[in-house]
Amino acid sequence: MAVKGILKKGEYYDSVTLMLVQKDALNIPGVEDAAIVMGTLQNKSILENSGMLLEEFKNATDADLLIAVKGKDDEVVEKALKEIENLLRKSRSKSEGSSDYVPKSLDGALKIMPDANLVLISVAGKYAGDEAIKALSKDLHVMIFSDNVPKEKALRAKQIGYEKGLLVMGPDCGTAIINGAPLGFANVVERGDIGIVSAAGTGLQEVSSIISNNGGGISQAIGTGGIDMKEYYGGLSFITGLKALIDDDETKVIVLISKPPHESVLKKLQDVLKNNKKPVVGCFLGANKEIVESLGAYPVSTLEEAALLAVSLSKGTSFDKFKKEIEEREELIKNEAKELAKHLKPGQKYFRGLFQGGTLAYETELILTDMIGDVYSNVPLKPEFKLKDSWKSEKHTIVDLGEDEFTVGRPHPQIDFQLRNKRILEEAKDPEVAVIYLDVVIGYGTNRHPIEDLVPTLEEVRKISNALVIVNVTGTDKDPQNKRALITALKNASAHVYERNAYASKVAGYVIKEIGG
């Protein structure tokens, strides 16, 4: 056995370089052990314990690099030392050259991926606008995940995108699926011929998931961020997205999702859709159907209807047939609700919805207001029904836990269930609560372990309350969380589980009607 080494005065390498070279040295035939470390007292002591502390190393300082090799004979060790020196030299020239270039900027990234045509921007909001403008100047599409982007910069980016026909998704755009690639929070959906442009994040997730779960597929799902439909931004990104879908040969059916757009935006949409030949489903939650019809689009009132109608159109079935099916289904929901209501005790009368998704909360609010009257909320449909304290429910209440008041100092509720879990238990302790309603949005970017993080709380609820727990799961079977296992676990915890928010909301609404709440 031979042990030899080299001492290099004042040479520094980062730790990974040293570890990797050491690993390579260990693969040299005949080498039994190798160490490449700085000459600190402590490292020398380890070398000694490993039988590799050479005489010449004893006076080495913290600033000296020690290379020691133990091998079967002198020849092997000499050869290994040379190889190690070569590897260290190569590692240095490699990191100094451009062949192993790790991009730290847009220009750098384009060097190694010159065909890329979309930039996802997730930097601090104050810089995101400039980055977006920079990307657009290079004719690249942009998704701005960041929020708090200065208004002027965001508008300028949208204007440039509009003028150049480039997508500017965002600011504050959480989800999109472009050419099958999920961006931000997104679900694993089937590919197909239905294109979506959406100014509502969880709305896009709900619709794309239901489409995928019901035999349809997505060509493109373009998010724009909710602010895009405001007068200031003029729906510029939404319109660019819509134009892209009209021009896209792979898209046969178009779905539009948003809260009611500003009048000026609506006018622009009418102009764009004037000569469009593709069927369009208009889901402007809370808007009159005349508004949608003015666009030449099929009006729907829920995300679920938008998805199911899009699938029907994609498969060539008629709008009238679809309407008939939706109407007939209402009886089924009523009967289901009647059965559920039998489990409740006198005195239980209120609905409490605790939401992760803003669009889903809004949709449920619209449905329930229509069915059981006004609902209190931190994001109410009418100002007089704003909760005095968002942390405390009143009568029928819907809380959007994704609002800033809940997320300051905490992760988004789609990621962290902790805050909602606490609130679920609070609601369960209220003897007047009849229905606790929850959404669970799965997919990329959301909580990876919804079973572990939610089910124990629902089991606690069972111990203290008779309230019905209704859960809507938004997502697909291909999502990473294992939707089937999640649904089974929720059902085992006595939750009533649905896969469409509108359907689940109607069940809840009919339950409340049934008990006269």
Next chain:
Amino acid sequence: MKVISVGDKIDLKLKVLGIHSHFNHAINIYTDKGLVFIVSKDVGSGPNSIVLDENNLNKFTLDDISRFDYSFYSIYNSSFELFHKDLEVLVNNLKTLKDYLFNYAHPLSAVFLLDSSRKSNFVSLFSLNLANQLEESFNRLLNFDLNAIDSLKGLGYGLTPQGDDLIEGFLAAIYVYEKLLDLNLSSLRKTIYDKALTKNKVANTFLYFTSLGLFYERFKDVLKALFTGFNLEESILKMLSFGETSGADILTGFIKGFEKLLEGGNELWQ
């Protein structure tokens, strides 16, 4: 070369004495005021860092310093104040931090102290001895046996050996813990720093600032994210992103230290 940020502990009247070490993204400079780190913008700021609007400092020479363009720069604030004292939030985010370390940290980083199965990555006798020594010494330090620092400092690979990084993380944990509980453990931090000094000036510099509760931007961003939840993933990955184990080692020291403090309270150091 345009300067975009200057650390709050840098006196710009410094006199440059020479280059200590040179990497692609960082040049460590001897000055009459101590070490100053000249770094590219992707490395980020620090109390003693000058950040240039450059991505690569390969061709940097000392002559360039006289040509620095200081027409516009910000002063980096290296101090860290807690956003709130909700321990539950912090503990919950620490869980996420651990997940990221398990998934993304280098196999030979000190993360094996959090997940013992990672020890199987240490195959040679030398690296296994080193891992064992790190484990033994750091566990002693966690129990406030400050003599353990003698065998921990300088232990490991690279310019900032893993032992020093673990100590740095531990110092940060003490700082955060005392802020949470309104304690003053500055003399304890000073003792640890004094004992951890070696001839490695770079490691000493990192330890010095951390012992004062002053943080480099990458670490500060993680600390901020642990309290706010914002950009948690981004900040952790950035801390782990520079091809070295230091980020993972510091975070491991922080997690282990913080968990131990929570578990043992003031009985540990009194």
